Amino acid sequence: xxxxxxxxxxxxxxxxxxxxxxxxxxxxxxxxxxxxxxxxxxxxxxxxxxxxxxxxxxxxxxxxxxxxxxxxxxxxxxxxxxxxxxxxxxxxxxxxxxxxxxxxxxxxxxxxxxxxxxxxxxxxxxxxxxxxxxxxxxxxxxxxxxxxxxxxxxxxxxxxxxxxxxxxxxxxxxxxxxxxxxxxxxxxxxxxxxxxxxxxxxxxxxxxxxxxxxxxxxxxxxxxxxxxxxxxxxxxxxxxxxxxxxxxxxxxxxxxxxxxxxxxxxxxxxxxxxxxxxxxxxxxxxxxxxxxxxxxxxxxxxxxxxxxxxxxxxxxxxxxxxxxxxxxxxxxxxxxxxxxxxxxxxxxxxxxxxxxxxxxxxxxxxxxxxxxxxxxxxxxxxxxxxxxxxxxxxxxxxxxxxxxxxxxxxxxxxxxxxxxxxxxxxxxxxxxxxxxxxxxxxxxxxxxxxxxxxxxxxxxxxxxxxxxxxxxxxxxxxxxxxxxxxxxxxxxxxxxxxxxxxxxxxxxxxxxxxxxxxxxxxxxxxxxxxxxxxxxxxxxxxxxxxxxxxxxxxxxxxxxxxxxxxxxxxxxxxxxxxxxxxxxxxxxxxxxxxxxxxxxxxxxxxxxxxxxxxxxxxxxxxxxx
Ligand code: FEO
Ligand code: CA
Ligand code: CA
Ligand code: CA
Numbered sequence: 001x002x003x004x005x006x007x008x009x010x011x012x013x014x015x016x017x018x019x020x021x022x023x024x025x026x027x028x029x030x031x032x033x034x035x036x037x038x039x040x041x042x043x044x045x046x047x048x049x050x051x052x053x054x055x056x057x058x059x060x061x062x063x064x065x066x067x068x069x070x071x072x073x074x075x076x077x078x079x080x081x082x083x084x085x086x087x088x089x090x091x092x093x094x095x096x097x098x099x100x101x102x103x104x105x106x107x108x109x110x111x112x113x114x115x116x117x118x119x120x121x122x123x124x125x126x127x128x129x130x131x132x133x134x135x136x137x138x139x140x141x142x143x144x145x146x147x148x149x150x151x152x153x154x155x156x157x158x159x160x161x162x163x164x165x166x167x168x169x170x171x172x173x174x175x176x177x178x179x180x181x182x183x184x185x186x187x188x189x190x191x192x193x194x195x196x197x198x199x200x201x202x203x204x205x206x207x208x209x210x211x212x213x214x215x216x217x218x219x220x221x222x223x224x225x226x227x228x229x230x231x232x233x234x235x236x237x238x239x240x241x242x243x244x245x246x247x248x249x250x251x252x253x254x255x256x257x258x259x260x261x262x263x264x265x266x267x268x269x270x271x272x273x274x275x276x277x278x279x280x281x282x283x284x285x286x287x288x289x290x291x292x293x294x295x296x297x298x299x300x301x302x303x304x305x306x307x308x309x310x311x312x313x314x315x316x317x318x319x320x321x322x323x324x325x326x327x328x329x330x331x332x333x334x335x336x337x338x339x340x341x342x343x344x345x346x347x348x349x350x351x352x353x354x355x356x357x358x359x360x361x362x363x364x365x366x367x368x369x370x371x372x373x374x375x376x377x378x379x380x381x382x383x384x385x386x387x388x389x390x391x392x393x394x395x396x397x398x399x400x401x402x403x404x405x406x407x408x409x410x411x412x413x414x415x416x417x418x419x420x421x422x423x424x425x426x427x428x429x430x431x432x433x434x435x436x437x438x439x440x441x442x443x444x445x446x447x448x449x450x451x452x453x454x455x456x457x458x459x460x461x462x463x464x465x466x467x468x469x470x471x472x473x474x475x476x477x478x479x480x481x482x483x484x485x486x487x488x489x490x491x492x493x494x495x496x497x498x499x500x501x502x503x504x505x506x507x508x509x510x511x512x513x514x515x516x517x518x519x520x521x522x523x524x525x526x527x528x529x530x531x532x533x534x535x536x537x538x539x540x541x542x543x544x545x546x547x548x549x550x551x552x553x554x555x556x557x558x559x560x561x562x563x564x565x566x567x568x569x570x571x572x573x574x575x576x577x578x579x580x581x582x583x584x585x586x587x588x589x590x591x592x593x594x595x596x597x598x599x600x601x602x603x604x605x606x607x608x609x610x611x612x613x614x615x616x617x618x619x620x621x622x623x624x625x
Pocket of ligand 4: 408424500515
C-alpha cells in the first residue's frame with residue numbers, strides 16, 4: 001500500500017498445504033502455534049459451571065459461551081483505541097465479542113435430554129457473547145476472564161430496542177409488544193463489523209428457519225417463510241414463533257435486521273436498526289466518508305439477492321466521551337439506503353457462463369447505487385417508507401437491482417476505500433427458469449464463488465456511481481479452468497472456494513475465510529491471504545485450515561502482534577452424538593488417553609494463532625499444563 005501503515009511486525013508465512021476434507025486438525029503455518037481462547041460451554045457469568053455435556057440446562061447455557069461462533073473481534077479496553085480492525089492496538093486487556101449463529105442439535109445431546117429441554121438449551125446457545133480477555137504482554141495469547149462486569153450473554157430472550165423509521169410501525173407490532181419498539185432476542189447472527197465508534201454490528205441472517213407463518217401474506221414468501229413446521233420446532237414452546245397464532249402475525253418482521261451492541265455498556269439494551277433494511281443480513285461493515293458520514297456496506301446472503309449501502313444522515317463525532325459515543329450510536333438510526341446495480345462493459349455474447357475471461361481482459365464495468373430511501377422518504381413507487389424497510393427485498397426487486405451469487409461479507413478496505421464483496425456461490429445460476437451468467441456473476445452453476453471489487457467514483461464512499469471488477473473467480477485451478485486471479489498465474493495460488501468472511505491486515509492485504517470447500521474442492525475450509533497491490537495482485541496463500549466439517553469465520557488479522565484470530569464454526573457437524581466427526585479443539589497428543597468417561601466431541605471455539613514461543617504455555621490446546 002505504501003502510504004505509511006505497512007509497518008506491522010508482519011505475519012510472514014509460507015502457505016500451508018490444503019488439507020483433505022476429512023482431516024480433523026487445525027493447521028497453521030510453520031513457525032506458528034494455536035490455542036483456544038474460549039469454547040462452547042465455557043462459563044462466563046456468575047453461577048456458570050464448568051462445561052459438562054451430561055448436565056447442560058438452559059439456565060447453565062445462558063451463563064456459558066454459546067454455540068456456532070461467527071463474527072469475532074477483540075476490542076481494546078478503551079473504545080477510543082478502536083481502529084480499523086487490521087490496525088487496532090489491542091494491548092493487554094480486551095473485550096472479545098462473538099456471534100453465535102445457530103446450533104447443531106444432532107451432535108450436542110445424548111438421549112438423556114427430552115426434546116423440549118434440548119430446544120430450550122439451543123435457544124440459550126444462540127445470540128452473542130461479550131467476554132473480557134487479558135494477557136501479560138502484547139503479542140502473546142489471551143486468557144478469558146470467567147467473571148467480569150463486561151461479560152454478557154445476549155440470547156433469544158434479551159430485550160432489544162427498535163429504532164429508525166420502521167420502529168413502532170404497525171408492521172412491527174405484536175400482541176406482546178403493541179409499541180412495535182421492543183423485541184425479545186436476536187437470531188441467526190452471522191457476520192458483522194466493528195464500528196469506528198467501538199460498537200459491534202451483527203447481521204440477523206436465516207431467521208426464516210425459526211418461524212412458521214400463515215402463508216397468507218405473499219411478501220413472506222420472498223423471505224423464505226412458510227406455513228409448515230420448522231426444523232427447530234420453537235413454535236411448540238413459544239407462540240411468537242408461529243404467525244398462525246393471533247397477534248403474532250408480524251413477529252417475524254422483527255427479525256432480519258442489523259443489530260448494534262455496545263460491549264463497553266454491559267447494561268445497555270442492544271438495538272435493531274430498521275434504517276438499514278430487512279433481509280437475510282450477512283453482516284454490515286462501516287467506514288467513514290471523508291466528511292464523517294457512516295457508510296455501511298451489506299450483503300443479502302441468498303441466491304440472486306443484492307448488495308446494499310447505507311449512508312448516515314449525521315456525521316460521527318470524534319472522541320469517546322459519553323456524549324460523543326451516545327451521538328455516534330444514533331448514526332445508524334437515520335440515513336439513505338441504496339441497492340447496487342452492476343453493468344458489465346463486455347458484450348453479453350462474451351459472457352457464456354463458462355467463466356471464460358472476455359476479450360477486454362477482465363470481468364469489469366460500471367455501477368450505480370439506486371436509492372430505496374433518501375432524505376427520509378421512500379424512493380420506491382407504491383411502497384411506503386416503512387414497507388421499503390420491512391420488505392426491503394421487494395423494494396430492491398422493484399428498482400432493478402443486480403441479482404448476485406449469494407453476497408456474504410461486503411467489506412470496505414480501510415486504506416483505499418475499495419469495497420470487496422464475497423459472492424460465496426450460486427448453484428442455481430443459469431438453471432432452467434433462473435437468470436444466467438452476467439459479467440459480475442460470470443459462471444453458470446457457480447459452485448466456487450468469486451470476489452467483486454467496487455471502486456466508488458471520486459474515492460467518495462457516499463458516491464452513487466462506481467466502477468467494479470472481479471478480483472478473483474474461485475476454485476481449484478489444478479482441476480478447474482474457469483478460475484481467475486486478476487492475471488496472477490493460477491498454478492501458483494492456493495486453491496480456494498466459497499469465500500465468506502473478509503478482513504484486512506495492516507499492510508493492506510485482503511484475507512478471506514471460506515465456508516463450503518469440503519463439498520466443492522474436497523478440502524477443509526480455511527483462511528487465505530490475497531495480495532491486492534502490485535505485480536502479485538491476485539495471489540492467494542492459505543494461512544490456516546480448520547477441522548472436519550467446520551467453516552472458518554470472523555477472521556481478525558493483527559499484524560502488530562503477529563497474531564490471527566478465527567472463529568471455528570460447526571466442527572464435526574455431519575457426525576452424530578455417538579459417532580463424532582471431530583474432537584476439536586481438545587485434541588489429545590499422540591499416545592495420550594482421554595480420562596475415563598470424558599466426553600469427546602467438538603466444541604465451536606474462538607482460536608488464537610501466534611508465533612511459536614509467544615505462548616506462556618507450550619503445546620496446543622487447554623488443560624496441558
Ligand atoms: Fe451465515 Fe451467509 O453465512
Ligand atoms: Ca469486461
Ligand atoms: Ca457467513
Ligand atoms: Ca456461508
